Amino acid sequence: MAADSDGTEDSVDRHIARWHGKAPFDVPTEEVITRIQLLAKHVLQVKEQALAETGLQLFEFETLHRLAARGTPWRATPSELAAELLLSPAGMTGRLDTLEASGLVRRLRAAEDRRRVDVELTAEGHARWSAAMRLRGLAENAMLTPFDPTETAHLSALLKRMLLHVETRGGAH
Numbered sequence: 001m002a003a004d005s006d007g008t009e010d011s012v013d014r015h016i017a018r019w020h021g022k023a024p025f026d027v028p029t030e031e032v033i034t035r036i037q038l039l040a041k042h043v044l045q046v047k048e049q050a051l052a053e054t055g056l057q058l059f060e061f062e063t064l065h066r067l068a069a070r071g072t073p074w075r076a077t078p079s080e081l082a083a084e085l086l087l088s089p090a091g092m093t094g095r096l097d098t099l100e101a102s103g104l105v106r107r108l109r110a111a112e113d114r115r116r117v118d119v120e121l122t123a124e125g126h127a128r129w130s131a132a133m134r135l136r137g138l139a140e141n142a143m144l145t146p147f148d149p150t151e152t153a154h155l156s157a158l159l160k161r162m163l164l165h166v167e168t169r170g171g172a173h
Helices: 011-019 027-054 058-068 076-084 088-100 123-143 149-169
Strands: 105-110 115-122
Touching: 011 027, 027 058, 027 123, 058 076, 058 088, 058 105, 058 115, 058 123, 076 088, 076 115, 088 105, 115 123
Parallel strands: none
Antiparallel strands: 105 115
């Protein structure tokens, strides 16, 4: 039960105290994993708030994000987007119908092959995506204010090492 050096406890310290001796767990592991889980919930709330402020739903943002990642002219085929978003062709069509009706994307027929359709992010779609990204960035940066740049880099390196372990060695089994 490691409170800060100034004696401040967080919700995980209280969780550990409440469960200590009642359930089998390794205290340092429980402290780290529970803090990661709670921070992940906070990040999700930040993302949801940014989307709410920009009037975007998560599925809209995800699609706009995939298009914006391509750079100007922010285009992809529906099948490319479906593959990246793990959607069926019918699911992608429904999503694109909604986005097009909202003026966030447009479908363009290729001049050289009229059977080919590209999806393009509109200026409005890019502006709404940019606004959501800016709001998310501000909120995420605020979460890191307790750290100086060196501490942030160190934390990132530790988390990267942990993630690489899980991704490459199956450390989450």
